[in-house]
Amino acid sequence: MDPDSVLKNIAKHIELDENEKSYFLSLLNEKKYLKKSMLLEEGEICRTINFVQSGTLRSFFRDSAGKESTIMFAISDWWITDMACFLNQQPAMLNIEAIEDSNILSLKKEDLDDLYIKIPKFERFFRIIMQNAYVREQIRVIQNLSxxxxxxxxxxxxxxxxxxxxxxxxxxxxxxxxxxxxxxxxxxxxxx
Missing domain, CATH: 1.10.10 (Arc Repressor Mutant, subunit A)
Known part of the structure; x- marks a missing residue:
């Protein structure tokens, strides 16, 4: 695992000492996905939030007729999950697919919860990430309407x-x- 990209991403919002960096990195699982492979499929329990080291992903919803609606894309240096289902550990509503070969660092929900307790500044980091995502989606909805x-x-x-x-x-x-x-x-x- 090359930790530089994820540590630079974290450093945009919080500062970590060496022990905190080491602990955080110990919680990540590196996974490689080939083009067209699925990180998450609708109905599976969404257990991870994922940092894109390289590659491109998309999350999408498939309706009962099979029509796909893309919810978001994620490229290098972005985070992606089915947030509502990840936070509540429920079956996924979305699918997440690798559009090209991708290298992902995954963080499990229980490890994220543990991280919040052991290194509380991560609550700030993920709050900022989630706020930014919420603002982006709100603007998108307004643009779609107007x-x-x-x-x-x-x-x-x-x-x-x-x-x-x-x-x-x-x-x-x-x-x-x-x-x-x-x-x-x-x-x-x-x-x-």
């Missing part, structure tokens, strides 16, 4: 240029709540 698909696509490209290069157009369309065909029309209009 902006056109074309406006949302342009915002996506500006905000996540690296993701737009790594994922399929149909996955971006799914994230935006439009059909791939409609996204193709938007892209064709943009290039004129």
């Amino acid at each position: 902006l056109t698909a074309e406006q949302r696509y342009h915002i996506f490209l500006e905000k996540y240029p690296e993701i737009s290069k790594q994922v399929k157009q149909k996955q971006i369309a799914s994230y935006l709540g439009i059909t791939p065909e409609f996204l193709s029309m938007i892209r064709a209009n943009k290039s004129k």
